[in-house]
Amino acid sequence: QSVLTQPPSVSGAPGQRVTISCTGSASTIGAGHDVHWYRQLPGVAPKLIIYGSTNRPSGVPDRFSGSKSDTSASLAITGLQAEDEADYYCQSYDSGLRGYVFGTGTKVTVL
């Protein structure tokens, strides 16, 4: 079961900035566990785009940035491009469940 809540969808025009929220709890993000973000294009495996809440793997454009505060985290995409249309998921660890949890997922649409 998902214990990380994301908005089902966000949209923006090319060049704009969009943000995706990821709301957790005291046993997930609020416990100090890192938040990670994945992008999934249709029919393709997810790809890690932010790890450790704020870090970008090699090859991920600096248009993508992450932040974390209290029991929530956010992914920001600046300079939105058509290729950014995808599903985005946050992920963390749940101390109560003793396991990993993914967010509910957000579909980004470029208008």
Next chain:
Amino acid sequence: EVQLLESGGDLLQPGGSLRLSCAASGFPFSDFAMTWVRQAPGKGLEWVSLITRSGGGPYYADSVKGRFTISRDNSKNTLYLQMNSLKPEDTALYYCAKGKGMLVENYCFDYWGPGTLVTVSS
């Protein structure tokens, strides 16, 4: 180049058993935790299980605890998932992924295979 390739997916009836495999290459397999994540058709990602580099843990989602067993053979660079007492709700694309991080609580998954499809239906 890191490569992960799952195999073993199939169509089977409820109550059946299946073993998935994930062949890894391009990195020192024994140095990293490995995990299984699944995605039901049209749905989001669901973490299934994780095993540390030495076989420690392992960790399971409540939805599969007692039915699924994760294991690894570091000599063969292969990850496994033994799935028993399968239910229709286990129908999904099963991905294996490589763990990244220093602490178990902060692991992320930096490389993923293309997935193998498991369908449970009568």
